[in-house]
Amino acid sequence: xxxxxxWLWLALLVTSLALVAAGCGGDDDDEATGDGxxxxxxxxxxxxxxxxxNWGTEPPSLDPGLASDVTSANILLNIMDPLVVLxxxxxPVPHAAEGFETSEDGTTVTFTLRDDLQWTNGDPVTAEDxxxxxxxxxxxxxxxxxxxxxxxxxxxxxxxxCDPDADDCAALADAVGVTALDEQxxxxxLTTPQPWFTQQVxxxxxxxxxxxxxxxFGDRWTxxxxxxxxxxxxxxxxxxxxxxDIVKWDEWRNAxxxxxxxxxxxxxxxxxxxxxxxxxxxxxxLQGGLPPDEISRLKETPEYQQYPGLGTYYYGVxxxxxxxVNQRRAMALAIPRQxxxxxxxxxxxxxAGGFTPEGMPGYxxxxxxxxxxxxxxxxxxxxxxxxQAENPxxxxxxxxxxxxxxxxxxxxIQAAWQxxxxxxxxxxxxxxxxxxxxxxxxxxxxxVYRLGWIGDFVDAIxxxxxxxxxxxxxxxxxxxxxxxAKIEEARETPDNDARYELYAEAEDIMFxxxxxxxxxxxxFYTYTALERENIQDTYNTNLLDQIDLTTVVVTD
Amino acid sequence: MLKFIVRRIFWTIPVxxxxxxxxxxxxxxxxxxxxxxxxxxxxxxxxxxxxRKFNVDEPWYxxxxxxxxxxATFDLGPSLVVRGRTVNDIVKTHFPKSIELGLYAFLFALxxxxxxxxxxxxxxxxxxxxxxxxxxxxFHAIPSFLIATLLIYYFALQWGDIFNLPTSGxxxxxxxxxxxxxxxxxxxxxxxxxxxxxxxxxxxxxxVRTARAKGLRYRRVxxxxxxxxxxxxxxxxxxxxxxxxxTGSFVIELIFNIPGIGQNYVSSVQNRDYSxxxxxTVLLSVVVIVANLVVDILYGILDPRTRxxxx
Numbered sequence: 063x064x065x066x067x068x069w070l071w072l073a074l075l076v077t078s079l080a081l082v083a084a085g086c087g088g089d090d091d092d093e094a095t096g097d098g099x100x101x102x103x104x105x106x107x108x109x110x111x112x113x114x115x116n117w118g119t120e121p122p123s124l125d126p127g128l129a130s131d132v133t134s135a136n137i138l139l140n141i142m143d144p145l146v147v148l149x150x151x152x153x154p155v156p157h158a159a160e161g162f163e164t165s166e167d168g169t170t171v172t173f174t175l176r177d178d179l180q181w182t183n184g185d186p187v188t189a190e191d192x193x194x195x196x197x198x199x200x201x202x203x204x205x206x207x208x209x210x211x212x213x214x215x216x217x218x219x220x221x222x223x224c225d226p227d228a229d230d231c232a233a234l235a236d237a238v239g240v241t242a243l244d245e246q247x248x249x250x251x252l253t254t255p256q257p258w259f260t261q262q263v264x265x266x267x268x269x270x271x272x273x274x275x276x277x278x279f280g281d282r283w284t285x286x287x288x289x290x291x292x293x294x295x296x297x298x299x300x301x302x303x304x305x306x307d308i309v310k311w312d313e314w315r316n317a318x319x320x321x322x323x324x325x326x327x328x329x330x331x332x333x334x335x336x337x338x339x340x341x342x343x344x345x346x347x348l349q350g351g352l353p354p355d356e357i358s359r360l361k362e363t364p365e366y367q368q369y370p371g372l373g374t375y376y377y378g379v380x381x382x383x384x385x386x387v388n389q390r391r392a393m394a395l396a397i398p399r400q401x402x403x404x405x406x407x408x409x410x411x412x413x414a415g416g417f418t419p420e421g422m423p424g425y426x427x428x429x430x431x432x433x434x435x436x437x438x439x440x441x442x443x444x445x446x447x448x449x450q451a452e453n454p455x456x457x458x459x460x461x462x463x464x465x466x467x468x469x470x471x472x473x474x475i476q477a478a479w480q481x482x483x484x485x486x487x488x489x490x491x492x493x494x495x496x497x498x499x500x501x502x503x504x505x506x507x508x509x510v511y512r513l514g515w516i517g518d519f520v521d522a523i524x525x526x527x528x529x530x531x532x533x534x535x536x537x538x539x540x541x542x543x544x545x546x547a548k549i550e551e552a553r554e555t556p557d558n559d560a561r562y563e564l565y566a567e568a569e570d571i572m573f574x575x576x577x578x579x580x581x582x583x584x585x586f587y588t589y590t591a592l593e594r595e596n597i598q599d600t601y602n603t604n605l606l607d608q609i610d611l612t613t614v615v616v617t618d
Numbered sequence: 619m620l621k622f623i624v625r626r627i628f629w630t631i632p633v634x635x636x637x638x639x640x641x642x643x644x645x646x647x648x649x650x651x652x653x654x655x656x657x658x659x660x661x662x663x664x665x666x667x668x669x670r671k672f673n674v675d676e677p678w679y680x681x682x683x684x685x686x687x688x689x690a691t692f693d694l695g696p697s698l699v700v701r702g703r704t705v706n707d708i709v710k711t712h713f714p715k716s717i718e719l720g721l722y723a724f725l726f727a728l729x730x731x732x733x734x735x736x737x738x739x740x741x742x743x744x745x746x747x748x749x750x751x752x753x754x755x756x757f758h759a760i761p762s763f764l765i766a767t768l769l770i771y772y773f774a775l776q777w778g779d780i781f782n783l784p785t786s787g788x789x790x791x792x793x794x795x796x797x798x799x800x801x802x803x804x805x806x807x808x809x810x811x812x813x814x815x816x817x818x819x820x821x822x823x824x825x826v827r828t829a830r831a832k833g834l835r836y837r838r839v840x841x842x843x844x845x846x847x848x849x850x851x852x853x854x855x856x857x858x859x860x861x862x863x864x865t866g867s868f869v870i871e872l873i874f875n876i877p878g879i880g881q882n883y884v885s886s887v888q889n890r891d892y893s894x895x896x897x898x899t900v901l902l903s904v905v906v907i908v909a910n911l912v913v914d915i916l917y918g919i920l921d922p923r924t925r926x927x928x929x
Binding site (some may be wrong): 120122123125128130131202203204205206207209210219222223225226281282283284301302303304328329330331332334335338339341342344492493494495497498502513514515533534535 | 648651654659660663664668701702703712767789872874875881888889
């Protein structure tokens with residue numbers, strides 16, 4: 063080949079590669095107008111009501127039947143219209159429903175819908191939409207994770223467990239206790255009187271979906287071009303793994319109460335990058351938690367915010383490997399909770415005196431204030447109890463998963479237990495493998511393991527039912543018939559005070575003076591965030607880490 | 619040449635079958651449950667429903683056969699974890715961005731690295747040479763994520779007023795500068811050293827002395843004969859390097875929040891999203907194979923010796 067041609071050829075090759083790359087880059091979005099809130103002095107609402115939130119992850123699904131994470135839930139609860147919402151005391155109040163009534167025996171709940179509910183395409187929202195949507199979520203074909211939330215409804219568990227090849231699923235679907243009596247009335251029949259059912263309905267899995275859209279687009283009905291919603295905001299733009307933007311829907315029934323016009327969403331998952339984006343002014347809110355090692359620095363900034371969360375961080379003990387209750391009590395007493403919170407976790411979490419977290423209705427009754435879970439730890443008493451243990455296990459394996467922050471806490475606890483003469487080996491695993499190890503039943507190598515539990519809905523049964531004998535979340539091997547009986551009785555007790563008493567008794571079995579201590583609660587969660595000063599007053603996350611964007615106002 | 623290309627393309631098929639088989643086996647061996655993504659246990663009925671829906675309850679050879687059939691029809695299946703998206707969707711949306719990033723990084727490495735190596739070789743044993751080599755050694759040693767973080771810290775944050783570069787994202791041309799540089803620094807250093815090494819060697823060759831003795835201008839000698847012959851090892855390195863850049867970009871994608879396939883790849887393995895893992899592995903294998911093929915073709919063009927040896 064001639065040399066002149068060679069250079070020409072190479073130059074052409076390089077240039078064409080570059081052009082191809084630029085072309086293949088695809089239609090990149092232009093920067094959306096109005097990124098970032100304006101910051102001026104004063105306190106009146108700003109002219110431009112636009113904010114940018116970092117959600118932290120891509121929402122895996124915006125299908126109410128399939129969404130199972132906090133980001134999806136937050137977006138869904140703002141673009142859709144739930145039947146009820148929770149007020150500051152976490153009681154259910156009517157929202158898309160204008161009222162709800164529970165029958166005398168507590169097994170029938172009737173919701174009356176408002177008559178001004180609309181989908182974004184103009185169709186009215188009817189009770190039939192809810193009936194269809196709930197049955198769809200329960201259906202075996204959808205394979206919804208949260209189908210179990212509906213098991214309190216008559217026939218739901220059978221329908222969900224039906225095998226489309228073997229049984230008559232259509233008949234089972236008809237037998238499910240959800241009926242639209244007319245356009246505005248939804249009747250729900252429960253298997254037992256479940257006093258928390260009306261609160262549960264505030265959960266995103268109870269939202270309605272637009273049937274024609276779902277049937278037309280199938281799996282893709284949630285894409286921005288296809289989706290039909292009925293809430294205060296609507297989905298403007300969703301670029302997967304990149305951004306998700308919602309805008310105010312002017313035809314929502316109470317649109318005049320909504321101040322924000324646009325919420326741009328980023329999905330920066332790396333904690334450090336997210337903090338840098340905030341510091342560069344590219345985002346206004348960091349939702350989804352701050353990197354643990356940055357918390358001590360960020361706490362000093364005026365943008366730092368902290369909210370109590372309905373969740374408990376705990377260590378579970380394999381009672382088959384550590385059978386002596388004195389040892390378990392000693393291990394509980396030795397943990398210096400407050401010190402760990404002050405020096406390691408550093409987000410002002412609350413030391414746990416029981417398993418049900420503070421903020422749960424009835425907490426004052428339920429909380430056992432366990433003598434074995436003092437905030438500061440009690441090493442002297444711990445040593446005494448340890449001496450009383452026969453054949454204590456002095457070499458234990460402490461299993462944790464590989465997310466940030468767990469190792470530091472484990473090291474602190476390892477040191478505390480060393481003083482009791484227990485040598486702990488910390489074993490850190492990747493999450494999926496970790497879950498496999500926990501079973502239940504747990505791998506026999508697991509002596510102590512770390513987990514957290516975040517509440518789905520606001521009743522203590524959501525926490526306490528984990529420790530029944532058959533619970534799929536109980537990897538401790540703890541099985542106490544009396545405990546199970548209390549939980550069963552609670553399911554049948556609609557009166558709140560009576561039920562809270564039962565919960566208190568259940569907690570007592572685990573953590574009271576004669577407590578079995580199958581688990582060692584450490585602290586109740588807090589959610590940390592960074593928020594610009596001009597939205598801090600109105601941007602508040604509730605105990606379930608949910609944000610109601612209709613209340614947010616950007617001030618000057 | 620054509621026969622050569624056709625033969626290479628033909629050999630791609632057995633290679634891919636082996637890749638699929640190995641990935642399939644390894645993913646199944648490490649256990650885990652794609653349908654459980656949090657500490658909440660999945661109720662038995664729900665687990666059954668999901669396994670039935672995604673054919674995970676079939677025996678392994680059926681699953682394997684179904685998958686191979688899918689690949690043959692370019693249908694890489696649905697994602698098990700991100701419901702409502704198929705692997706084809708994920709590839710179509712995210713893969714071009716990774717390729718773009720990789721190509722920009724590669725161009726940066728080429729445009730900066732080759733001249734650096736040339737100058738270092740021509741000014742051999744002078745301060746310029748030492749300076750260039752220290753520069754490239756340092757940046758070859760520093761990991762790309764550290765370079766990325768430093769670039770963000772200085773150019774996007776500290777000196778943000780001067781440069782006006784964003785800290786993360788991939789929407790406008792401003793977003794593309796820092797990530798491309800961060801990813802391209804390592805390969806740039808590699809190219810600089812390679813070019814310098816081969817040029818020094820080539821400059822010693824007899825034909826160079828002959829050309830100069832014949833009276834050819836030094837510049838023509840270097841630009842024409844020496845450089846062209848020195849490029850051969852660069853081309854050898856460039857092929858797998860291009861594959862590496864595209865597959866290895868995930869750390870940069872994570873730090874700069876670039877919606878490429880890197881993040882998808884890592885999270886799909888952690889989540890045990892079998893179809894996405896397999897689909898992306900197949901795709902990336904094809905990329906590496908194509909990159910190697912391109913290199914071999916370029917080889918033939920640049921080095922007549924290999925051209926004659928082939929059919």
